[in-house]
Amino acid sequence: MRAVLLALATMLLAGPALADPEANKKIVIDFYEKALNQKDFDAAATYFGPRYIQHNPLVPDGPDGLKRLVAFLKEKFPNARSTIKRAIAD
Numbered sequence: 001m002r003a004v005l006l007a008l009a010t011m012l013l014a015g016p017a018l019a020d021p022e023a024n025k026k027i028v029i030d031f032y033e034k035a036l037n038q039k040d041f042d043a044a045a046t047y048f049g050p051r052y053i054q055h056n057p058l059v060p061d062g063p064d065g066l067k068r069l070v071a072f073l074k075e076k077f078p079n080a081r082s083t084i085k086r087a088i089a090d
Contacts, residue, residue: 021089029084037081039074041067 035044045063052062059065
């Protein structure tokens with residue numbers, strides 16, 4: 001799960017957004033909720049920057065890799081959910 005959050009932070013955070021850790025945490029948590037819990041790739045894709053680096057070795061980099069992961073989760077584990085208990089930013 002840490003790898004997923006690292007990937008999200010790498011993908012989402014750039015430029016001036018780095019100055020506000022609380023806003024960054026909200027962005028990452030919202031992305032996680034949309035992509036992995038709601039399994040809504042299109043909603044999650046609104047957060048993509050110019051590149052997406054996936055830290056899960058089983059999922060390729062780029063939006064297509066995440067799109068395939070979300071489709072797989074939607075098909076095989078439609079009711080699966082996870083909770084972020086703590087988000088840390090500095």
